Amino acid sequence: MRVIVIGQDKLAYFLGKHFVAKDYALTLIISRRDEALALSHKLSATVLCGDGSEPAVLEDAGAYRADVLLALTGQDENNLVACQIAQKRFGVPRTIALVNDPANQAVFRQLGVSVAFSATEILGQLIEQQTDYKDIKSLIPVADGDVHLAEITLQPDSPAVAQSLKDLNLQAAIITCIVREGKVMIPKGSSQLQAGDRLIVISQAGAYEAAYQVIMGDIS
Amino acid sequence: MAKTQEIVVVGCGRLGALLASHLSNQGHNVVIVDAREVAFDQLSAEFSGFTVVGDATEMAVLEQSRINRADCLLAVTDEDNINLMVAQVARTMFEVSTVIARVYDPTREAIYKEFGIDTISPTQLSADALLNILHQSSLVTS
Known part of the structure; x- marks a missing residue:
């Protein structure tokens, strides 16, 4: 796979290292000369010094043959233009941009960037999810955040302990899997829950609090 | 532009300030956006529009500049x-009918013209104008 990374600092370095370890053909485009030079010594990759949104620089970086381009600079406008030129001028099939202003995520997608991700949003979500409630760990938001996927660990005093699944009124949520002593069990209506069970629960965004309450009791 | 237009000018450098002052004098409703507040010192004393301090690549700043009501947006920062x-963003997200961007780099300008963005390249215009003068004075033949 041929990868072009436009970036800076540690992110470009560690990501570059990761790609090189996977045997990808990597080209890095770095704007600062001293940084480009240092990276060229540390990584077995092609390192170009220049502006990654400049068509001539992208051409030198082999954009015509690249499979994916990642634009990871701190300026949204530079990331957008680099992705658009890569895609529209050089036909790079997949472009990935870092978005600094989370509100630009939708904009970038609409303007043709294949994947736009916001570090701010990811970190914000991580913190919210991890600090939500103890014993309930949100995993990943699915379907643009409309669906919640969570892992719930049953405590001895959780109301759902010793209940059958069919007796739990979870409404818009479903227990998709029970992990008991490290083994995965496919839940049936008659499955009885035990303390220590880990439940993988899928619910609608608005409905998860009610469902967690049924399983865990007072969670606030 | 006969009737009063709602115009957003992004970038208050020499060109932005000149355009905004001129359009405001003609009676249009102008909002000018720049990241540096001191940039607005360049506006003429008669400028009667609004100024917004902020980075125009931030959605919230564009919204504040009443882009949703704009008939026209001129993007003339030096970047x-x-x-x-x-x-x-103005064209796709806010459906502003007239949108023009200043682009110094002629190769970049050519690419974006292909995707239907109206652009003006000062580099290209200056080069054309200069070459034209040289041709007319027969210093260089075409």
Whole structure:
């Protein structure tokens, strides 16, 4: 796979290292000369010094043959233009941009960037999810955040302990899997829950609090 | 432009300040955006529009500049990429009918012209004008 990374600092370095370890053909485009030079010594990759949104620089970086381009600079406008030129001028099939202003995520997608991700949003979500409630760990938001996927660990005093699944009124949520002593069990209506069970629960965004309450009791 | 237009000018450098002052004098409702507040010192004393301090690549700043009501947006900061991004956001997300971006780099300008963004390249215009003068004075033959 041929990868072009436009970036800076540690992110470009560690990501570059990761790609090189996977045997990808990597080209890095770095704007600062001293940084480009240092990276060229540390990584077995092609390192170009220049502006990654400049068509001539992208051409030198082999954009015509690249499979994916990642634009990871701190300026949204530079990331957008680099992705658009890569895609529209050089036909790079997949472009990935870092978005600094989370509100630009939708904009970038609409303007043709294949994947736009916001570090701010990811970190914000991580913190919210991890600090939500103890014993309930949100995993990943699915379907643009409309669906919640969570892992719930049953405590001895959780109301759902010793209940059958069919007796739990979870409404818009479903227990998709029970992990008991490290083994995965496919839940049936008659499955009885035990303390220590880990439940993988899928619910609608608005409905998860009610469902967690049924399983865990007072969670606030 | 006969009737009063709602115009957003992004970038208050020499060109932005000149355009905003001129359009405001003609009776249009102008909002000018720049990241540096001191930039607005360049506006003429008669400028009667609004000023917004902020980075125009931030959605909230564009919304504050009443882009949703704008008939026209001129992106004339000194950064090509900012102008190209703001122009596309104005056209695609806010459906502003007339959008023009200043782009210094002629190769970048050519690419964005292909995707239908109206652009003006001062570099290209100056080169054309200079060459034209040289041709007329027969210093260089075409």
